[in-house]
Every structure is written in structure tokens, then in C-alpha cells.
Amino acid sequence: MKHENAIHRLKNVEGHIRGIERMLDEEAYCIDVIRQIQAAQAALNKVTSIILEEHLNSCLTTAVRGEDPMERERVLKEIADVFDAANKV
Amino acid sequence: MKHENAIHRLKNVEGHIRGIERMLDEEAYCIDVIRQIQAAQAALNKVTSIILEEHLNSCLTTAVRGEDPMERERVLKEIADVFDAANKV
Amino acid sequence: MKHENAIHRLKNVEGHIRGIERMLDEEAYCIDVIRQIQAAQAALNKVTSIILEEHLNSCLTTAVRGEDPMERERVLKEIADVFDAANKV
Amino acid sequence: MKHENAIHRLKNVEGHIRGIERMLDEEAYCIDVIRQIQAAQAALNKVTSIILEEHLNSCLTTAVRGEDPMERERVLKEIADVFDAANKV
Numbered sequence: 455m456k457h458e459n460a461i462h463r464l465k466n467v468e469g470h471i472r473g474i475e476r477m478l479d480e481e482a483y484c485i486d487v488i489r490q491i492q493a494a495q496a497a498l499n500k501v502t503s504i505i506l507e508e509h510l511n512s513c514l515t516t517a518v519r520g521e522d523p524m525e526r527e528r529v530l531k532e533i534a535d536v537f538d539a540a541n542k543v
Numbered sequence: 544m545k546h547e548n549a550i551h552r553l554k555n556v557e558g559h560i561r562g563i564e565r566m567l568d569e570e571a572y573c574i575d576v577i578r579q580i581q582a583a584q585a586a587l588n589k590v591t592s593i594i595l596e597e598h599l600n601s602c603l604t605t606a607v608r609g610e611d612p613m614e615r616e617r618v619l620k621e622i623a624d625v626f627d628a629a630n631k632v
Numbered sequence: 633m634k635h636e637n638a639i640h641r642l643k644n645v646e647g648h649i650r651g652i653e654r655m656l657d658e659e660a661y662c663i664d665v666i667r668q669i670q671a672a673q674a675a676l677n678k679v680t681s682i683i684l685e686e687h688l689n690s691c692l693t694t695a696v697r698g699e700d701p702m703e704r705e706r707v708l709k710e711i712a713d714v715f716d717a718a719n720k721v
Numbered sequence: 722m723k724h725e726n727a728i729h730r731l732k733n734v735e736g737h738i739r740g741i742e743r744m745l746d747e748e749a750y751c752i753d754v755i756r757q758i759q760a761a762q763a764a765l766n767k768v769t770s771i772i773l774e775e776h777l778n779s780c781l782t783t784a785v786r787g788e789d790p791m792e793r794e795r796v797l798k799e800i801a802d803v804f805d806a807a808n809k810v
Contacts, residue, residue, distance in 0.1 A: 472557060478553070502719075506711075534684055537718060595800075607781075623774045625804075626804060629807050630766045683758075714755050
């Protein structure tokens with residue numbers, strides 16, 4: 455299955471977040487909770503890396519090697535956009 | 544219940560991530576998946592903000608107003624540490 | 633001149649940072665200093681966006697459309713790498 | 722002199738940025754330029770850490786230990802605000 459690794463990692467993040475809910479429920483120390491949220495975000499960064507790499511090597515490569523200049527421009531613009539968005543989360 | 548708002552938001556993030564798994568399963572466009580991951584991370588930032596604010600107004604205030612200089616130093620150091628970690632996710 | 637816009641913006645950031653040094657010298661309020669540093673970092677993000685966009689539309693497009701698979705792989709790997717690094721600053 | 726370390730580091734960042742302008746001027750490879758910008762941003766993060774730590778141990782401690790509840794609230798709110806802003810650069 456395609457994306458198997460990414461899906462597996464997302465399932466882990468889901469479990470991680472359920473664990474953080476439990477920590478809050480059991481009134482764990484706030485700073486420990488924040489550290490766990492930051493760890494979940496780092497795990498999500500890793501998923502983004504995996505998907506981006508797949509995208510660069512498939513869709514983006516196809517579009518850039520293709521003969522439609524607008525399609526080429528569109529996929530390159532998307533990379534620039536997700537890069538900007540990455541700087542804001 | 545304390546932390547009700549934060550727990551509610553985490554449950555939403557959990558659902559969001561399950562939705563992203565489904566997107567991958569159904570071979571959604573990679574860039575759309577990445578955007579959803581970034582949105583989930585932004586939602587987690589918001590949870591961190593809420594918990595940090597509670598922490599500053601309770602534990603941190605108590606420790607800083609208390610008479611144990613080592614405890615005071617410890618809580619202030621923790622704030623500096625989570626701030627540094629925030630710059631790395 | 634190529635990169636004129638980026639160079640102009642970097643010169644502004646330089647001036648901005650000199651201003652921050654002056655603020656520290658004159659014992660400005662720490663939080664105001666931190667806000668100015670964050671503004672300088674946001675201005676640097678903008679410079680990165682501009683340079684990345686130029687790169688995607690020139691070097692990367694040439695390499696991906698070229699016939700050397702290793703060169704193609706190399707430029708795509710670089711994009712993935714700067715994306716990962718962006719998540720860490 | 723107070724803040725000597727922070728000012729020294731800012732002067733280094735200034736020089737770093739001048740070097741990046743030169744790289745652009747001499748048409749250095751875009752990805753190398755972006756990596757240098759990211760390094761300058763990481764150096765600015767370090768300056769923020771230093772100033773934040775000073776602030777926590779001086780102004781913030783004074784305000785939180787003081788008897789003015791509005792002032793206390795104000796300094797705690799500022800910490801929450803710069804934390805949120807840090808997540809957006």
C-alpha cells in the first residue's frame with residue numbers, strides 16, 4: 455500500500471494525542487503536557503517530510519517534465535506555499 | 544473540569560488526524576494532505592498556548608511568589624526550555 | 633541585477649538588527665527587543681521565500697527537466713532538506 | 722555591560738547577513754544561500770533565549786512577586802504572547 459509508512463506514523467500520533475488527553479484528565483504537570491504536544495508536532499513534521507518527498511519524486515517531477523507550463527508553474531507555486539506555511543506552524 | 548477546553552481541542556485534533564489518514568488511504572493529493580497536517584499542528588499550537596497560560600497563572604506564579612529560590616529557578620528555566628523547544632517544531 | 637529584491641531586503645534586516653543592538657545598549661524593555669528579533673526573523677523568512685521561488689523556477693526546473701537522474705534526485709533532495717531545516721528554526 | 726553577550730551575538734548575525742548579501746551578489750547557489758539564512762535565524766533564536774532568560778529572572782520575577790495584580794497579569798500575558806509569536810516565525 456502506498457503511504458503505508460505515513461499512515462502508520464499518523465496512527466501513532468493519534469495514540470500520542472489520546473495519551474496527552476489522559477495526562478490533562480489526570481492533571482499532569484502542564485510543562486510535561488506541553489513537551490508531549492511538542493513531540494507530537496515533531497512527529498507530524500516527519501510525516502510531512504515523507505509525503506513531501508513522495509510528492510517531489512512523483513507528481514512534481516511529472517508536472518515539471520511535462521509540457522504544460524501552467525501546470526508546471528502551479529506545482530512549483532504549491533511547494534513555495536507549503537514552505538511558507540511551514541514557517542508559520 | 545479543569546483543562547476542559549484543551550481536552551476538547553485535542554479530541555478535535557485526533558479526529559482531524561484520523562481524517563488525514565483517510566485522505567492518504569484514498570490517495571488524496573499530497574499537497575492537500577500536507578496542508579491538513581499543518582492545520583493540525585496549528586491547532587496543537589493553540590492547545591499549547593492555553594495550557595501555558597494556565598501554567599503561568601497558577602504553578603509559575605505560586606513558585607515565583609514562594610520562598611524557595613531553587614523552585615523559582617526551576618520553573619523559570621522550564622519556561623525558557625519550552626520556548627527553545629517551540630522554536631524547533 | 634539578479635536577486636536585487638532579496639539583497640535589498642537583507643540590507644533592511646541588517647539595519648533592523650543594528651537597531652536591536654541599540655535597543656539593548658539603551659536597556660530597552662526585553663519583550664520589545666524579543667518582538668523586534670521575531671520581526672527580523674519573519675523578514676528573513678520572506679527573503680528565503682523569494683530565493684526559493686527563483687530556485688524552483690530556474691535550477692530545479694532545469695535539473696528536473698534534464699536527463700541526469702542523479703542530478704534530478706539531488707535537487708529534489710535539497711528541497712526536502714531545506715524544508716526539514718525550516719521546521720527547526 | 723548588561724546584555725553584552727546578546728549584543729555580541731547580534732553583531733555576528735549582522736556580519737553573517739552581510740556575507741549572505743555577498744553570496745547573492747556573486748550568484749552563489751540558491752540552496753546554499755537559504756541554508757545560511759536559516760543559520761542566521763537559528764542564531765537569532767539563541768539571542769532571544771538569552772534575553773528571555775534575563776527577563777524571566779529580573780522583570781518578570783519582580784512583577785510576579787510584586788503586589789500589583791494587573792502588572793503581574795501584564796507580564797505573564799507578554800510571555801504567552803511572545804511564545805505564540807515564536808510559533809509563527
